[in-house]
Amino acid sequence: MTQAVLRAHDLAHAYPNGTAVFQAVSLDVKAREIVCLLGGSGCGKSTLLRALAGLSKPLRGQVEFLEAPLNEPHPRAALLFQQPSxxxxxxxxxxxxxxxxxxxxxxxxxxxxxxxxxxxxxxxxxxxxxxxxxxxxxxxxxxxxxxxxxxxxxPQLLLADEPFSALDAITRAQMQTLLVELVHRWHTAALLVTHDIDEAILVADRILLMGAPAPGEPAQLLREWTVSIERPREAAPAEVTAMRLDILQALHAQQTLPV
Ligand SMILES: Nc1ncnc2c1ncn2[C@@H]1O[C@H](COP(=O)(O)OP(=O)(O)O)[C@@H](O)[C@H]1O
Ligand SMILES: [Mg+2]
Structure with a gap:
């Protein structure tokens, strides 16, 4: 079995004002794997990524990076945000x-x-x-x-929070291709947060859908897809469309079950 670079168990987060953002989040990212965390605006993706990066302490649960507890940012886990800063x-x-x-x-x-x-x-x-x-x-x-x-x-893990969403469509497509190429070439794993279904399908080996199981409830990981479409995926539009429909259906159907 491939070793997990990042592992989170039963994470929950609430802001000091009491807003519960997410709960019961368990996930792993394996060596050389690209995982996309997909979810609508405001569902808690950035909050979760910050916890996974060791930038904030979760209310509950544990994060492990390279098989050791992570309590602060690690030099081998690199961050990339929407603004290049x-x-x-x-x-x-x-x-x-x-x-x-x-x-x-x-x-x-x-x-x-x-x-x-x-x-x-x-x-x-x-x-x-x-x-x-x-x-x-x-x-x-x-x-x-x-x-x-x-x-x-x-880095052994690249943690990216909507890194291309401020870019024009053409540049974004180039950056998506570059990211996949570099992650493969540098043998890095990546966890990419995105609200863009197409980006997730083009880039990910695995997609985790984050959202509230019912209105007003804290978010959870609702579903998971393994993307086995051969790369370059632009060359397989029918398979990409089928997967997009599947994800859209899961988003629209409120009966999605927590994983
Ligand atoms: N510092 C904060 N204090 C209180 N609530 C916050 C804070 N930051 C974010 N939130 C709330 O937490 C929720 C999730 O935010 P965020 O993680 O930024 O979502 P996403 O990245 O998916 O758009 C939102 O409802 C947001 O308003
Ligand atoms: Mg965000």
Missing amino acids: LLPWLDVARNVGFGLNFTHQPTLPREQLQARVATALDAVGLGGQHRLRPAQLSGGMAQRVALARALARE
């Missing part, structure tokens, strides 16, 4: 290297750090752009820099 006064290369020598990271010799940055920028197709500043980048390029920054950590 680049530092405007640093060039592209320094943005990618930024944070690599922080306390939670093992200290790297200078040459090794530069090599990691160069490799990551090559991987996202920005090999010749080291000296550009964030203000000179398009939205898609800025998100590539953010992806390179995540890769430079040589």
Whole structure:
């Protein structure tokens, strides 16, 4: 059996104001697997991802990363958000290297750090752009820099929260393809949060549907699909359409059962 990189058991979260966001969430992400967490706006995806990243403490339950309890962000679990959050006064290369020598990271010799940055920028197709500043980048390029920054950590898990939803459709499609290619090439696992059914079907090996089992109830994981459509999936539109219909039906039918 493939080893789980990330494992969550019976997670629940409530905000201090008492809002219960989700409960009874158990999941795992195996080595080299791409899992998409799919759900409507406001259902608690970002809250769950923060708990899975060690950024917030769940009310109940446990998160394990690389078979050890996770209580704070781990250097081998890299994060990617909708906004690239680049530092405007640093060039592209320094943005990618930024944070690599922080306390939670093992200290790297200078040459090794530069090599990691160069490799990551090559991987996202920005090999010749080291000296550009964030203000000179398009939205898609800025998100590539953010992806390179995540890769430079040589992560065993990439945790991404709607990383492409601010991009135009064409750039988004390119980034989805790039993400899958890089995750495969770098032997990384990924957990991608998205509200976009098509994105989930194109990218995921497995889709977890998150939502409230009944109106007003905390969200749970409602259903799971293994996506076995051969890649590139753009070449199999009939299978993609069939899966999209299946997911839409599950979303519309309120009788979905918790997994
Ligand atoms: N800091 C907070 N305090 C109280 N409620 C919050 C806070 N952040 C988010 N929420 C609520 O938690 C729910 C889930 O939010 P979120 O995880 O951002 O959903 P999603 O990412 O799926 O859109 C929403 O109802 C939101 O209003
Ligand atoms: Mg969100």
